[in-house]
Amino acid sequence: MKYSEQYEQLLKQAFSPDAMPDEKLNDKIRELSREDYVMKRTSKKKAVFIPLVAILALLMSMGVFAAWNLLKSEKVAEEIGDDALARAFESDDAIPINETKVDGGYKVTLLGLVSGKGISDFSGEELKARTYAVLAIENEDGSPMPDTLDDEYGKVSFFISPLVKGIKPWQFNIYYMEGGYKEFVKEDGILYRVIECDSIEMFADRGLELCVIGNSSVYNIDAFAYNEQTGEITPNEDYEGINVVFDLPIDEKKADPEAAERYLQELYAEQEAPVEEISEEEFAKEQEEADRLAEQGKEIPGSLKELKADEKGYVYYEMESEEYGTWNGEYRLEDLFPDESKNVRNEVCSISEGQVGNETRRQTMIIQFRRDEQGKITARTIIVESMVE
């Protein structure tokens, strides 16, 4: 064995995960978690807000009502366990908004936003400035939004993103700004979402907006009309679902046109970068390997789905497994089945490795697409467990 291999082996031994917590400690965690869980679940039954809301709604305008009824941004940040962000929302840098828009059966309130570097407990070691916005979403009829533990949760999706006036929204939105969100449903049935992305302050001189699109988890071009001349977007009345826009009052002085231009150039360069192509020979070899692996694997129960292609020829496959996690992806039929000769296509989508004792185990996840004689497309997920030699 080479010296470096011996050293590596020694490191693996020295840092191997061979310590276990006391069972009493786990019991304590279970007990505390249960208390927390029970508290959250039972408190849901209290409907103290309803009569008060009914009276106040008569007396107050919608804007005031919303501000009173909803949690403040800092409280929402606390609820998601982000104390640093809560402090940021209490600081002078934060912009409280409290504006409500009603559309498509929902009432959405933009509570506030804040931007800065390292202002979240979850910033990691990231040094980039980020923008955070807090929103509340309620059913217009006052019925509660599905709890996150409810089966109905997530069935109606919302895409929420800042947009920059003059930049095509489908080319530049939260998806391209390293965005993400966290959300929870409070016991009064109001859903709160905290979105985050790279700081938008640098674009402040161009005009900033925030769009909310219902029934979609990505930017949907049907939701808004984009005016190429003015760079403005307007909601399409025919869109089925909520589609509203809020103005983001970020001080123009915070703009940094040079940084903004650099950011956009980097993004466009990334978008236009050619996809690394592999030779036909390499591709065939990869396919053979995927086919060989798929034969050795087992199907994840419940992963088999029939897929329908959309008008552009794309199929969407989504799989969720408690044991193996989730996977979703969009595939072009033409790429999956380039000709009539082959009606099974195996796509390796993830490979993970882990140490079990002295062995390294590999888990390969493969999506297998099939096309039958009638043209019906199905997909299933196959898991292959193997040992690394």
Next chain:
Amino acid sequence: MNLKELDRLIELYEKYIYSFCLNLTGQKAEADDLYQETFLKAVEHLEKINRESNPKAYFIAVAAGIYRNNRKKYAIRYRIAPMEPLSEQIPETVASKEQSPEEQMIVRERKEEIKKAALRLPEKLRVVLYMYYTAQMTVDEIAGALKIPKGTVKSRLHKARNSMKQILEDGNYEIF
């Protein structure tokens, strides 16, 4: 995710998460605190875990975050109560039964020296080192958890290995 599933997560990942906490904090009492805080914080965000396809990486990222935000507390406690050798707190599972008592002792000593050397590394390197070897996360997973580029993870791992080798050599400790 319900609490039954949380039980399952404990069963599946307790050794990775606890070992990570123990290596990071350097002593059992602190590791217990960090491990407990990690689970309780994670429980607050059950829905987040539900959407995570990689719960182990999520727990480790939460543990690293709590540690980072409370490192002053851990550093103070560390000074008040000096650390016992880690090997005294860890069950003997690594030493092979086929080894003689002398060989087992040598293995334990080696591990001890390596762990001590790791404690002298900057925190950034230690976190990556423990994520890789103790939590057995891939470079991709570490990059995702710390929100840093994959290249940075690789470079920190490389630096950690080299620095430890240097520390061991400077201490006239023979690895082999």
